[in-house]
Amino acid sequence: MEKAIFHHPRAKIQDYVPIVGRSTIEELRALAERLSGKVIQNVNSTLTGGGVAEILARMVPLLNQLGVDAQWATIKGDKDFFDVTKKFHNALHGRKEDISPQDFAAFLEVSKKNIEELKFHGDIQFIHDPQPIALIAKKKELGGKWIWRCHIDISNPDKRVWEFMRNFVTDYDAAVFSAPNFSQELPIRQFLISPSIDPLSDKNKELPSEVIDSVLSKYGLDKDKPIVAQISRFDYLKDPIGVIQAFEMVRKNIDCQLVLAGGTATDDPESEKVLEEVRERASGKPDIHILLIPPESDIEINALQQAATVIMQKSIKEGFGLTVTEALWKGKPVVASAVGGIQLQVKNKLTGLLCYSVEGAAYAVKRLLSNREYAAWLGKNAREHVRQNFLITRHLKDYLLLFISLYHPADAIYL
Amino acid sequence: MTEWLTNNWLSLAVPFIVLLAFIVVAVWARRIFYNYLDRLFVKIKWEGSEVLLQTTKAPFFQWCLLIGAYAAILVSTLSPQSKVLAGRIIGSIFIISLTWTFLSLAVKLLQLYLQKIKAPFPFPIALISNAVRIAFIVIGVLMLLDIWKAPTTPLILALTIGLLVAVLASRNEILNIFSGLQLAYGSLIKTGDYIKLESGEEGYVSDVTWRNIQIKAPDGRLILVPNSKFTKTTVTAYRKPLKKATQPFHFHTRLHIKELTGLKAKNLTELANILKEVPDSVVYYHTHSFIEEYQYLIPQPANEFALWVSDVIGDEILAEKLSNIDTFEFSTIGELRERIIAVINDVLSKRGDERTAFEGREFHFIKSVSVVLTTPYMAHDLREFVEALRKVSINSIYFHIFESRLRLHRGVNDFSIWFQDGLDERELADKIAVLDPYNYTIEDLRSIIIQLIEERIK
Known part of the structure; x- marks a missing residue:
């Protein structure tokens, strides 16, 4: 078992006061007080890499600063185990995967070993994602409260894998999903907790204009020409070709440039192919910039988002869509597809514009480029919407409330 | 000899x-x-x-x-x-x-x-x-x-x-003593005064010594201001004596988490049928969540039933009718639920259930689980009340104005109840009670109530 040790300096809870206000932090402290004496153990599959590890690395120290004894441990597994869990992950996302009975057996075998070796302690076991889901077998022996936190979109899962997982999930006291669509019919309590962004992270903090200009210059972008951008990995589900088509419609009437920036997923052989197709589609068009951004380039991503005039997210399918949250937080007018968690973030004509087609996307971008005041109004609302609903402080609040509500079944709890 | x-x-x-x-x-x-x-x-x-x-x-x-x-x-x-x-x-x-x-x-x-x-x-x-x-x-x-x-x-x-x-x-001490002398001869401040400093700190002066001034803040904190600093800052003093309530007003706050019921509707018939069965906390959530989630918007969006009917079902006429349901008219969630169902059924009886939501765009029934906490803020009189009101979170204002009135069946907001019962301020209580909170953002409500109280104690 690995235990998390935080070597690098993290933001202090007090640093969020200028962003969310003193009273919000006071309320977090008040909630944390009510959990005094309780130990919360988070368990996931890795300390580094991936969204879950990233959010835990920020949340656990902040919970500790609030006075909550939150801990973090990881399960162990060999390559075969993680190959199987990757297949499970894809299958739960709705992708066709060839999963054999041996795969299920391998999963159970490693899980059994983890159940024996993991040092369980704490009053609440907070288990993240499918990899450690089978640890629930220890509940009968240990007691306490057990929560399964599902970070992935399981709205259309492979039935066989979901049934396998469901047997474990039903033994938990509660499950947590990121969007209503992701939930399933379950006999246990299900909570809705959206993911969040950290406004103090490199990806979201305010950048000096010199930094933004230098990034634009590095990628050969014209800072005086409006930028339409989609920042997303190169994946068919993000519909980059659709974005180019929409841009071409806009470009007929408005002088602007398109930036398609992102990385390729190492575990997805398709993404190289997508990038190739996108490059081919954009070749010979000087206003279309295809930028392959290396990993760990948070400042560059941030700079491109801050420099954009309009940000698009024309996904065909989307989990929660944290890139949309990032764009909204930067006060940018957003044009996004009405899929997945985007619908929670972009309320049509209030915090951005939703679209259902290439034509719809093009029309929305044109409206925003031609009506700067309207675009600015949407951007202002967008930032406030994120401040209220999708920052890490709200995430902390939800986790604290979740832990408290496990001990109080009523709809109104007086503490 | x-x-x-x-x-x-x-x-x-x-x-x-x-x-x-x-x-x-x-x-x-x-x-x-x-x-x-x-x-x-x-x-x-x-x-x-x-x-x-x-x-x-x-x-x-x-x-x-x-x-x-x-x-x-x-x-x-x-x-x-x-x-x-x-x-x-x-x-x-x-x-x-x-x-x-x-x-x-x-x-x-x-x-x-x-x-x-x-x-x-x-x-x-x-x-x-x-x-x-x-x-x-x-x-x-x-x-x-x-x-x-x-x-x-x-x-x-x-x-x-x-x-x-x-x-x-001891130069600081000496400065404090000289500043204290300055305060003494100027008769500027005395115990019992309500003061507000330039820095935003405020409260009742609980003690004045030759070294510092002690201020008791509305949240109970004791603030010590050295005399030398006090004489250099801008101080607003309010001296009008106000009626004190025997029972102080304790500000509470309410935080909520969303619990999924697992129920979802893909058309209007299902929407009305499920709505009949769900707990009050579900109806409450879908008619009030926008107040907090969009508290920066003026005017705020309508209830979530209206939004879904407009955005997903595309029935603008029904959406408008649902938007026009005046939540402020109802004193219980049950009455509000009946009204929403009646409006949907009325349309269904005339036009039938024509449209179905695309997969993934169904209406998910969510309930609000509230956790109510005490805050350190309390008030014995209108001045303390107004200063605490400036500081409490929007969640606290939300709790006392919206949740206590409808969900906790008190019929009127908590502020008005205390003004009337605790301070015998019937006129002020009535003015706040008749404010339709659904027409304002929470920050607007805060400003309006502060303004009304300040006019009263001017």
Whole structure:
């Protein structure tokens, strides 16, 4: 078992006061007080890499600063185990995967070993994602409260894998999903907790204009020409070709440039192919910039988002869509597809514009480029919407409330 | 012995006679001098006269006696060395007596006058008295050293350095004391005043000392402001006495988490049917979540049923009818639920259920689980209330205005109940009770209520 040790300096809870206000932090402290004496153990599959590890690395120290004894441990597994869990992950996302009975057996075998070796302690076991889901077998022996936190979109899962997982999930006291669509019919309590962004992270903090200009210059972008951008990995589900088509419609009437920036997923052989197709589609068009951004380039991503005039997210399918949250937080007018968690973030004509087609996307971008005041109004609302609903402080609040509500079944709890 | 007396009687008699003469003169002079002072003080009515007379009357005689003794030694036949020694001894006793007497007099007069100063805080009499005592003792010691021809320069130097160090070390204290004097003579602040500092800190002045001002904030915190800082900042003071409630208003806050019911509707029929069965907390969530989630928007979006019917089902007429349901009209969630179902059923009976939501765009029924917490903020009167109201979170205002009225079946907001029952402020209570909170953002409500209270206490 690995235990998390935080070597690098993290933001202090007090640093969020200028962003969310003193009273919000006071309320977090008040909630944390009510959990005094309780130990919360988070368990996931890795300390580094991936969204879950990233959010835990920020949340656990902040919970500790609030006075909550939150801990973090990881399960162990060999390559075969993680190959199987990757297949499970894809299958739960709705992708066709060839999963054999041996795969299920391998999963159970490693899980059994983890159940024996993991040092369980704490009053609440907070288990993240499918990899450690089978640890629930220890509940009968240990007691306490057990929560399964599902970070992935399981709205259309492979039935066989979901049934396998469901047997474990039903033994938990509660499950947590990121969007209503992701939930399933379950006999246990299900909570809705959206993911969040950290406004103090490199990806979201305010950048000096010199930094933004230098990034634009590095990628050969014209800072005086409006930028339409989609920042997303190169994946068919993000519909980059659709974005180019929409841009071409806009470009007929408005002088602007398109930036398609992102990385390729190492575990997805398709993404190289997508990038190739996108490059081919954009070749010979000087206003279309295809930028392959290396990993760990948070400042560059941030700079491109801050420099954009309009940000698009024309996904065909989307989990929660944290890139949309990032764009909204930067006060940018957003044009996004009405899929997945985007619908929670972009309320049509209030915090951005939703679209259902290439034509719809093009029309929305044109409206925003031609009506700067309207675009600015949407951007202002967008930032406030994120401040209220999708920052890490709200995430902390939800986790604290979740832990408290496990001990109080009523709809109104007086503490 | 007799022979020695016979030979030296004159050298003994002269000094004795001189001493006796001084005693006689001293008695006479004291009577004349103090009778004069008595008459003078009766005439000028000086408040320090009693102290002066009591403190100096006995020493005056001692001083005359010592002068007489000194004169007697001068006329005696003692050797020059003995005369010098005796003179120094007598001089030393004289200086000690003089120093002690003037020291006592100065301290007593100081105490008399400091006690009479009408300051908002007790003066540091002991400190000042001690400083005066030290000053007199230092002067006395210097004079004694001079009499005994001891070098005084190193002592003066050491004292000067010591004084400088002390002044530097306690410069903040000294600044505070001078600022305290400034406050005292200006009669600026007194205990019980409600004040607000430039920095935003505010509360009732609970104590004023020569070093700092203590302020009790509405959340119970005790704030200490050094006098030197206090005199440099902008202070707003409110002095109008206000009615205090026997039971203070305790501000609560309410935080909520969303719990999925697992129920979802893909058309209007399912929407109406499920709506009949779900708990009140579900109806409450879908008719109120927008208030918090979109609290920055004016006007705010309608309830979530209306939004879904418009965005997903595309029935703008029904969406408009649902938007127009005035939540403020209802005093229970049950009544509100009935109204929503009636509006949907009315449309279904006329047009039928024509449209179905795309997969993934169904209406998910969510319930709100509220956690209600006490906050440190409380108020006994309108002034405390308004200052606490400025500071509490929007969640707290939301709880007292929206949740308590409808979900907790109180029928009216908590603020109005307390204004009326706790402070007998019926008019103010009514003004706030009739405000339709659904037409404002929470921050707007905060500003409006503050404005109404400020007008009342102006």
